[in-house]
Amino acid sequence: MTVTTWDQDVYADAMRTGRGPLYLRRPDGWLLPLDVERWCGHVDATDRLVLARCAGPVLDVGCGPGRFAAALARLGVPALGVDTCPSAVARAIAAGGAAECRSVFEPLPGEGAWRTLLLMDGNIGIGGDPLALLRRLRGLARPGALLMVETAPVDVDERLAVHVDNGRGGRGRLFPWARLGPSALRRAAGPAGWRVAEEWTCAERAFTALRPVR
Template structure:
């Protein structure tokens, strides 16, 4: 495995400012000009009812990949559950720690603590798109989990399967961030990518128009 440095895109001033204020606008902007909204308000709030359905399914120690400002990690910490968040944005890691969670400034493709021993891994909020290669990400997650461990992933609301280069767009004054690879993966495509990398689907559910899948 080649270690990858934290992505500079998520260290941008626009992302840090949005997290500090707890609100957008903030978008992922594709090369074709399409803007995909990022739900900063939800990320910075306490876990929503849909998030709670994921938290209730977590087993053992939990690794939250792309934890953002840490709502999931902090909720687990409040429940005295062992959890670690990782993120490539310094502002996200700082906010997670401020909320009482444990977090590291780290890419999922860098060496991580307790590799092969995590009970559950979370890929929330579109984070199946990290790196722009869902199969590579899912293969990496398999190496992080303990035997029989649980992956809980959020799919895109539409049944899409696309790779794209995007930039962070503050939706107003201010420059676009540097380009980086991303992916959007709906439920059917997520199951296909998961099976191709050795995962077995064990559940799917939808709450408030958000769809989640579980794999072992």
């Protein structure tokens, strides 16, 4: 599967500066704000609920500027972030995390051996095909692994064509994305070889933990 990377000018600039505004925009004008400052900061209380469930080795898919990879490194938990944006990966490494500039659909280190996998900040949308992404992660996971997914906080199930927009006239090319809420993720999990183990919400953010189906 080929994944179109986020715009390497608009998005990369936000990763370098650690500041927004930044949005996903549909051709009809619909906007989804992206929380660049939170992504580029330290883990918060809600993130720490995810960290508490992590056992190494951890693969952070679409790690962005690497706040989870850096926090896990400080805790002594082996972790690797992967992202397709070089500026995001550079920021993750500068923050103290281990990260590589790769797509999750490319060959990765430790295939079949990851104990925890992360899809935070809506990254179930990577590639625009959640089922394909979940199946790929099933192949990366070891038996009994834990996959934690941050979904949309509302029940939504949509496939989008979007571009990154900085609200100041800068925008990238269209690429496929997806938005899933908790119910939609539950529907996608089974056909991809996962079962729901836990669901929780905190600070208006929604999370689902999945385990591989034996």
